[in-house]
Amino acid sequence: MTTTTRRSPRTLREAWIALAGLSAVFLFEMLDNSILNVALPTIGRELDSTTAGLQWVTGAYSVAFGGLMLLFGAVADRFGRRRVMLVGLAVLALASLATLFVTTTEQLIAVRAAMGIAAAMTTPGSMALAFRLFDTDDLRVRAITVISTAGLVGLAVGPTAGGLALAVVPWQILLLINVPIAALAFGGIRAGIAADDRADRHHEPIDMWGAVLGTSTIVLALVTPTLFVEVGAGSWMPWAGSAATLAAAAGFVLRERMARAPLLDLNLLALPLVSSGLAYKAAAGLAVAGLSYLVTLQLQFAWGWPPAAAAVAMLPQVAVLLASGRFVGPFVQKVGLDRAAFASAAAVVSGLAVFGLLGRFGYGWILVALVLVAAGMRVVGVVAGTNVLKGLPETRTSMGAALVDTSSELATAIGIAVTGTLLAALFSGSITAADWSRTQVTQFETAVTIAGVTLTALAAALVAVGLVRSRGGTSQ
Template identity: 70%
Template sequence: MSSEQTTDIVMGPGPAGPSSPRSLREAWVALAGLSAVFLFEMLDNSILNVALPTIGRELHASTTALQWVTGAYAVVFGGSMLAFGAVADRFGRRRIMLIGLVLLGVASLATAFVLTAAQLIAVRAAMGVAAAMTTPGSMALAFRLFDEDNLRVRAATLISTVGLVGLAIGPTAGGLVLAVAPWQVLLLVNVPIAVLAIIGVRFGVAADAPAGLHRDPVDVAGAVTATATIVLALVAPTLFVNEGAGSWVPWAATAAAVVGAILFVLRERRARHPLLALGLVAHPLVSSGLAFKAAAGLATAGLGYMVTLQLQLDWGWPPALAAIGMLPQVVVLVAGGAFVGPFVRRAGLDRAAWLSAAVVVLGLAVYALLGGFGYVWVAIALVLVAAGMRVVGVVAGVNVLRGLPENRTTIGAALTDTATEVTSGAGIAVTGTILAALFTGDIATSGWSARQTAEFRASVTIAGLVLTVVAAALVGWGIARSRRAANGQATTSGDDAMPDGV
């Protein structure tokens, strides 16, 4: 490998060119389309969850079938992101996104003709494919629109804010719609969102230049292995919660996921044209960003799961009051976007990434140690985790893309989303397993005994501390990697680990 090639790989994408927008206003058409893409992902499950009881009654769906109405989307989405990211980097990011948006519109229209739960699950799986083709590309294309990191952060903040607004208003909007319209309308709303996204991407984003595409053949074996591994990793948490830690099924799924991960690494080390060159992941900016995203995903999912159970089952709050109890997190996630840019400008990208990840861990620790002493501590924990997540969700992703070459940006965005998906599932699995091991009886029954209440509170404390330790270890490792990048040692690392031909 020549020194010139090495520099291109280590430094990542250079300036986008003299025609790059000099402000967000100049790129408003593209940003509107890319924001619509992210809105679909965040709005989709949140708006549908409120309709599950109605769907169950009208389609005569079992509890398991209802679970897969949302689960099919999440598993297909998380499992196929890496594969579609690799395809997009080879055949055109805008092209794959537009195909995915058309699929989203068609699948959403198909909702109007659904008659059974199985048909709805198939539609949801198709939407998961569409999300995998579009969501990572939204951040990758936003990154490539600009040549200044400040504008990249502001664009990513804008896109994520639009998505978080959708996440926040989804349940309320869904409830209002159900009062006057059939549940199918909740998925048909994706059609105008897809149309808006198609217009914005088609007319606001330039087609990929051939020189910016990755020309190596697709690593089919690597893609299949990666997809199977991620699917197993996403299914395992659900099996732990449903089957319990005493069943062999979730442990078998977990073991299969571990074996799959090992096989994937071996495949990528030996492949002439790997799906994901391990040397790229080893780049300090990339590995630190992934570590911070993983820590945040683990903490956020685990905390949300524990707080939901605590408010409703331990403290006996009705669902409406429990939803209000989660408002501090929602408010910070939505309103916090205004503070991301100023904070990043003051702290710098690298420092902002590890500081925000550390705040997420601090919030989880507050909950684990003090959450049982009253709601005020729960609210503080929610605010801290949301504030840290609001920053790290943008900055860590931008850092990952900064550390990648220009023709790997989409798979890099897919990698960050996959890290969040998998660790979010792991956070729920760890919590559910500890609860299953320590809590006697059916946790969903009302009227707990004093012993069961004590078991639940001990389980939550232990689960919170376990997640805190794991998340803190990820953040510590990420800090060490980011300091290595700051010290200018990335070039050696990249050369040592990079296979020829990457």
């Protein structure tokens, strides 16, 4: 059967089985880390983990996920998006079941790395499959909105559900929940999405040297920022990591320019819709990461709020994320993809600017910042990804989805690195100390302001790039 004889669904209802499966994939991605974080103290005690070991329980997942997305995007475009996703879901179920046999921190880290590999195989493909399932931008936006809503539900309920579950069940159950989610996703995708069509695939061989250099670049870019926070800018280690990142990136670019069949055709990044979508997504990732990190520190360390009160203070953001889903489609339909992407990215940047400049003056300003960022993020995540996939050939949609997720992961790492480094440089003493002196309070407020303004400037620059590039694509 060829793509020309397939009838695309005319409504979301017609594709509900496929959308249920794809939504389960996003639910796994968002629920997995959020539900596990609340269990880290329990895991640390039961497995006698070190601080570094406990950090890698979550870090192994992020590094494997972020580092392998480009490779598996290329694999999916060549061997079939549906096929690679189904294999990834099987890997997820098996890795989750392996949690039953974990007795050491190292074993758990290996399990988490396997889950990261599964996420790299499944997450980009879910956006690509949803995009190609429909023929119109309206249905594509609505479908991706439905899928992302499932992920946001997982992100919102994960910590609360995990905390309640730990009162009555062992921590392993929090990872075993992935097994039924993977089964739901597997069944929905297998039943609701047609088998991969050979005509939709990219037929060039995979550039293995490009894959090694690209994966190395992303892994180093994700690990290096943590070194600036952990050992400080005075150590040689983060600077060596930065040099290695740049060297790997330069090698990757050189390889992709010379390869007959590159892993990532760099000319695709120059396409207006692709470059603008990636810039908007990176701006949002940078702002969201910085705001989440800084607000948590502001409420609990500077103002002395208990964790429960801080969690309640973040609820308006969760409410906006969940409630605004129904407005994304009509808003995009009214103003168009390009204007929606710019407006939503600008809202995210504005929220970060409000916090950086005014957050120290009371929770009311933090509330404004949280609402602006949540409203903007809800839209930009959908439309930026849609723009990227719309601007690519049909044989490269998995790679495009992988690029969207990679840009967000890298921006998140940079946002945390910038805020952590500035706080470490400007704040004297231990930030976790119970009682701060007046000088330390002033230092913290100054550091937060500088970090907020710095991230705002970086994010605003990315939005400007996105705006300029999107105007270059209006003629397409």
